[in-house]
Amino acid sequence: MTVNPLPRRPPPVSDELLSSWIGRLARANHCSVEELCGYLGLGQGRVPEHAGDLGHVNWARLCPAVQQTRDEIAAMTLPDTTHHPAQCVSSDDFQSCANCSKQTSGLVLRHWRFAWSLTCENCGRPLVARHPADGLSNRLRVRAARGAALLKTAVAAADLRHMQRISHTLCLLQVLELVYSVPLTSRCQLERSIALAAVDVCSARPLLGVAILLRGNEQAFWDLRRAFPQRRRLIEKVRKLSMNLDMRLPRRRRQESSPVDRSARATSPKKTSAQALDAARQAISELGADADRQALLARADAIWKRQSCVSH
Incomplete structure (x- = not known):
């Protein structure tokens, strides 16, 4: 089977994502991405972005048409990180380099999709989030940069234990409603900075x-x-x-109050009994009357101690 090379083939930019390059090829040859995918043997009109998506590619058509080797094409895809506990490779363009995008229309580089990337590797300028934040503190920026470096090291070393710790930390931030789903690749710069800073904190202490x-x-x-x-x-x-x-x-x-005041309050059985009863009622209200007895006792004890601290 003889496959003619595309008439116009703008070369891929260093570290360019395969879908970005295919889009530029389609515009250069005045056709749609869907039409070009059909001609190249990519199937279903969708450009593969991850290495695991190349299984159904017709290499006999693709390589001669674009004049690239199989290894060169595979190197333009994203790594498979589905086995990682924390999602650190984005499925969309959550950030970009304003300088490189201006120079090459429609350009998307692979490392722009990585959660640990904060600067463009091509021009060295800061990457810009879809929703940038004004007034980020220097302390948060420094912690986020350290967290990004630690995340990159953990992914490169395939340190699943460290990645699991990072995942638990991100879940904690979600419970506290400080971030939402997939915070490491969030389009919101503030949310992503908080998540990366948390990576730094959880790695140290x-x-x-x-x-x-x-x-x-x-x-x-x-x-x-x-x-x-x-x-x-x-x-x-x-x-x-x-x-x-x-x-x-x-x-x-x-x-804190003085030891004399604390001892005087501790000798007030009526007040102590009332607080304990209130704590028990609140624990039942929160956990339900059918909750585990030990859980109810532990919750009531925590409420009682908190009330005691407030009253002190």
């Missing part, structure tokens, strides 16, 4: 980072217990660490 985030937010712990029932022992460990932070931080000490 994971338990301490979570404890600081949840300090004083008792409800969030119960949300986490419901979301991760298999991780309850770990969540309880973080909860205790968070409570210890309340007692150890200087700001808390200054606000």
Whole structure:
């Protein structure tokens, strides 16, 4: 079978995504992407973007038509990261380089789709999110950059344990409603920066980072217990660490009352009994009367301790 090369073949830009190049080929040859895909043997009018999508490509038609080898074409696709716990390769153009896009219309580079990419590897300029944020603090930017570097290293090393930790951290941020789904490749620059900064925190001191985030937010712990029932022992460990932070931080000490006042309040059985009863009622209201007895007791105890701290 003889396949004639395309009349016009603009060369691919370094690190260009295959779908981006096929689109530019279609415009150069004055046809639609669907028509070109049919001629090239790509099938169904859809350009494959991931390496795993090349199984149905007609290489005998594609390679002669575009004058590229099979390896060169495969190198223009995205890596398969479906086995990673956290999604770090985007399925859409969530960011771009304004400079390179201006120079080459319709251009999309592979690394623009990577969650850890913050600058363009072709021109060195910062990548621009679909929804940029004004006034990001320098501290958040620095933490996000460190998190991006750690994420890149974890993916390159196929460190699934580290990726699992990152995934759990992102789930925590979703429980706290700080970010939403797929935050590492979010079109919102602020949301993505928070997610990348969280990657940095969880890599250095994971338990301490979570404890600081949840300090004083008792409800969030119960949300986490419901979301991760298999991780309850770990969540309880973080909860205790968070409570210890309340007692150890200087700001808390200054606000505490004197030992005499605390001992006087502790000797008031009526007030203690009323608080315990209120805590039990609130625990039943939150978890339901048919909840596990130990869970009810633990929740009531947490509420009672929180009320005691407030009253102190």
